[in-house]
Structure formats: structure tokens, C-alpha cells
Amino acid sequence: xxxxxxxxxxxxxHNNVLISGKSGGFWSIHMxxxxxxxxxxxxxxxxxxxxxRRAKVENPGKLxxxxxxxxxxxxxxxxxxxxxxxxxVIVPLALTIFCWIFLMNLMDLLPVDLINFxxxxxxxxxxxxxxxxxxxxxxxxxxxxxxxxxxxxxxxxAKGLGHWLYELISAPFGIYAxxxxxxxxxxxxxxxxxxxxxxxxxxMYAGELIFILIALLPWHSQWLLGVPWAIFHILxxxxxxFIFMVLTIVYLSMATQKH
Amino acid sequence: MEINATLLGQAITFAILILFTMKFVxxxxxxxxxxxxxxxxxxxxxxxxxxxxxxxxxxxxxxxLRHVQLRATEIMGNAERRSDQIxxxxxxxxxxxxxxxxxxxxxxxxxxxxxxKEQLRMQVSDLVIKCAQQILKVEINQERHEAILAxxxxxx
Numbered sequence: 105x106x107x108x109x110x111x112x113x114x115x116x117x118h119n120n121v122l123i124s125g126k127s128g129g130f131w132s133i134h135m136x137x138x139x140x141x142x143x144x145x146x147x148x149x150x151x152x153x154x155x156x157r158r159a160k161v162e163n164p165g166k167l168x169x170x171x172x173x174x175x176x177x178x179x180x181x182x183x184x185x186x187x188x189x190x191x192x193v194i195v196p197l198a199l200t201i202f203c204w205i206f207l208m209n210l211m212d213l214l215p216v217d218l219i220n221f222x223x224x225x226x227x228x229x230x231x232x233x234x235x236x237x238x239x240x241x242x243x244x245x246x247x248x249x250x251x252x253x254x255x256x257x258x259x260x261x262a263k264g265l266g267h268w269l270y271e272l273i274s275a276p277f278g279i280y281a282x283x284x285x286x287x288x289x290x291x292x293x294x295x296x297x298x299x300x301x302x303x304x305x306x307x308m309y310a311g312e313l314i315f316i317l318i319a320l321l322p323w324h325s326q327w328l329l330g331v332p333w334a335i336f337h338i339l340x341x342x343x344x345x346f347i348f349m350v351l352t353i354v355y356l357s358m359a360t361q362k363h
Numbered sequence: 364m365e366i367n368a369t370l371l372g373q374a375i376t377f378a379i380l381i382l383f384t385m386k387f388v389x390x391x392x393x394x395x396x397x398x399x400x401x402x403x404x405x406x407x408x409x410x411x412x413x414x415x416x417x418x419x420x421x422x423x424x425x426x427x428l429r430h431v432q433l434r435a436t437e438i439m440g441n442a443e444r445r446s447d448q449i450x451x452x453x454x455x456x457x458x459x460x461x462x463x464x465x466x467x468x469x470x471x472x473x474x475x476x477x478x479x480k481e482q483l484r485m486q487v488s489d490l491v492i493k494c495a496q497q498i499l500k501v502e503i504n505q506e507r508h509e510a511i512l513a514x515x516x517x518x519x
Contacts, residue, residue, distance in 0.1 A: 156391040
């Protein structure tokens, strides 16, 4: 039984590199999350930059059409949802979020023991390496807090600093209910990134955990649960990326609307 | 679930990805797709314009055709009228000519008749005188009855 626990714990422990201070403090970094997401970010940029360079107005290839489908979906979502006028940031932001999160989530479909297998192959047996960056709260919070900064920035840009601060204390109950308004507004601001990041983190973490549990079954019956869960997970990873993107657009759209 | 400096690294990566997308990915792709949308819209507009032009040309052709038909009918009518006129004129002319010829012939005949009558009268009077001379050989004195004979001659 202890080996089972060890197996699970091993699979759920990050490759932690201390920068300074003592272990368990803030100044350490998850090398697995960081390098995997960076790599996937470069994969995304590489594909889309190549696409942008080779894009043709006439006679687009099948690959171009496929990526145009994604672009169209994203820009259509922005058009439908975002009501803050023209913005140079929002479509690239939404596209980045969707593609990056999708790629990070996609790592969930790698067999859970593939990393250990390759660790053994490259001569670092037993090294801890979690392949799914979006199952790390640091990754999801980094994105959602960046979105929070954008929400605040968009609000100030659309309303002006004075009006934005005024709304912080006057909406929704009027200026005389100042403390309640402030609490409500701050709660609203804070819950947005938390719900964004925890939703994505929870889904991916749970998905990963279930893959790990399935991996504990005898090898001849793993496919019975593994195949349906993997197929279901294809839907989930796409859906979670989509939800994160759409909610970001919605929040930014809300930030530009006056009360 | 521990928060650590990974968060900062992730945020920086995120920011870089967004900036790169804003600078190098989205604008060219967006331009390309807008260009294509514009071309499609232009093409559709051109097709629509072409259809309109075709319809206009068709109606113009029809009008022209109607006009031409009208003109043709008019020309045909004119030609018929003209030919009728020419025929009538020719007929009238022919009738006049015929009358003239007829009249001339009549006059000639009359003249001929008069001349023949004159000749005949001369011959008859000569014959009568000869007869009378034969009958009255003895009794008639040429000189005495000269006046009578002349009056008879003129009466014949």
C-alpha cells in the first residue's frame, strides 16, 4: 500500500528548484511547469508565426484553413462578447490564452508514466517531473492574475481613474453605502481571477489524478477506464481552454462598461 | 498547492506570448483574412453589378429592337406608299400619252377623210361633168354654161 501512495505522491510532486531562502518558501520554482509551459508557448508561437508568414489570401492550404478556423472562432467570440470597442490587445490575448492553455492541457493526454520512462531512458531515474503545467496553480494563477491586471487596466482606461475609483466605492448601492460597496467591488475583483484559475487547475488536476489512479489498475484492464476517460478528456481540455478564453473576454468587456 | 516564484515566471512567459502574438501573429493573419473578406465582398459586388449591367443591356437591346422594328415598319409603309404613288403617276402618264396619241390619230384620220372627200368630190364632179358632157354633147355650150357648171361643181 505504501508503494501505491509513493507512486501517487511521486506523480503529484513538482520538480522544485530552490532559488533562495529555505525550502517551502516563495523563492523556489517549479522547473517542470515552467519549462513545459515555455516549450509549449514556443510551439504555439512557432506554429502561428510560421502560419502568419506563409498565409496566403488565395488558395490557402488545408493547414492554413485549420488554423484560420481557430482564428475565426476566437475573433468571432471577441466580436460577439466584447463590447468595449476596438482593442489591439484583446484578440491576441484571447488567442494566446486559448492556444496556450489548450496545449498545456493537451499534456494531460500523455501517458502518465511516459515521463518516468523517459527519465529512466535519459539516466535520471526517479526524477520528479509533472508534464501538465495547467495542473499547477502557479500557472493558472499567473494567467488569471495577469488577466486581473488587464481588467483593472481596461477599467481605468475606459472610465478614467477618477470614475473607476468612484465606482469602486459607489456601485452598486450608491455613495452612501461606501464600505459595503467597496467590499462588494473588491470581492468581485478578487473572485474573478480565483474562479478562473481554480476552475482550470481543478479540472486538470482531477483529470491527471484520475489518469494516475487508472494507471494503478492491472495493465490488462487499464484500457477499460483509460480509453473513455481520455476521450472524455479531449472534450474537457478544449472546453477548459475555451471557457478561460471566453470568461477573460467577458470580464474585460464588463470592466469597460459603466454602472 | 503551493504558490511560489513559478507564478512570476509563468506571468512573464504569458506576457511575452501575448506581446509576440500582438506584434507578429495576429496583425498579419488578421490583415490577410480581412483582405480575403474584402476580395470576396468585392467579387460578390462585382458579380451583382455585372448582373445589373446585363439586365440593363438586355432591356436596352429590347428597346432598341422595338425601335428598329417600328422604324422598319415605317420604312416599309413609306416604300409602299411611294411605290403606289409611282405606279399611279405612271398610269396617269400612260393614260395621257394614250389620249394624245389617240387624238393625233383621230386628227390625222379626219384630215385623211377630208382629203379623200375632196378628191372624191373632184372626181365625182368631173365624172358628172363628163356624163353631162356625154349626154348634152350637142346642146350644151361650153362657154354659155360655164357659170352653171362652176356652181354645180362647188355644190358637190
